[in-house]
Amino acid sequence: MDLTESYVHFLPQVIRERFEIREVRNAAGIIASTSPEEWAEIVTVLDDLELNKADILGAGGSKSDMANRTDTAFRELGWREGRVDTSISLSVTTSAWKDDPAEVLVSEVNSEGYKVDNFKGRIALDVEWNAKDGNLDRDIGAYRALYDAGVIDAAVIITRTLDLRELALELDPESKKFNTTTTTNLTKLEPRMTRGDAGGCPILAVAISRRGYTGH
Secondary structure, eight states: OOOOOTHHHHSOHHHHHHEEEEEETTHHHHHHHHOHHHHHHHHHHHHHOOBOHHHHHSOOSTTOHHHHHHHHHHHTTTOEEEEOOEEEEEEEEEOOBTTBOOEEEEEEEEEOOOEEEEEETTEEEEEOSSSBTHHHHHHHHHHHHHHHTTSOSEEEEEEEOTTHHHHHHHHOTTOOTTOOSSBOOHHHHHHHHHTTTTTTOOEEEEEEOGGGBOOO
C-alpha cells in the first residue's frame, strides 16, 4: 500500500517542519473533512507539543512525561480513553423434521479488549512514545476492528523517530535512552501501515523528531 500526502494540504508548514509525517489512505484529508473539530484539536496539540531535555534523558516507558503531557492535552479538549471490547454471537437454526421441532442454537463469546488512549467523535488516537513495539500491532488491530464495525473513520498514532537516540548521546554520552529498536517508533510503524495491517482504516502517523527539540 502506497503512502499518501494529503497532510501537505491540511497540516500547517510549521508542524510539517517539526515532525515526521506518514499517512495511508489520505488520513489527514479524511479527518480534516469529516471531523473538522477533532482535526483542529489535533493540530493545536501538535503545535503546542515541545520536546525538552527531560524527555530525551529521563526514564523511559510508554507513559513517560511526554506521553502523559500529550494525553492530558487531549483530555482537556474532551478526548477520552476508551476500551475496545468484542462480542460475537453465533446462531444455528436446525430445520423441523417429522416430530422434531426446529431448534435455534446460540453461542456467544465476549472478550474484554484493550484500551485506546484517546477517542473523540469518530477518531481514535494513541500516543506510543517509547513502549514495546508490539503495542503498534495492538493499536492497528483495534483500528481495523473499529473501522470495519463503522465506529471510526480514521486513526492517529503519535510516536517518535529513531534520530532521538543520536540526540540523547549528544546530550549525554552515557545515556541509555532509546538504545533499543524494539520500542515504538516511526521505523517500526511505517511497514505496518504500508503492508495494510489496518485494512481499510486510514492512519496518520506523527513522529516527534529532534527538529522539535527546544534545547531546555
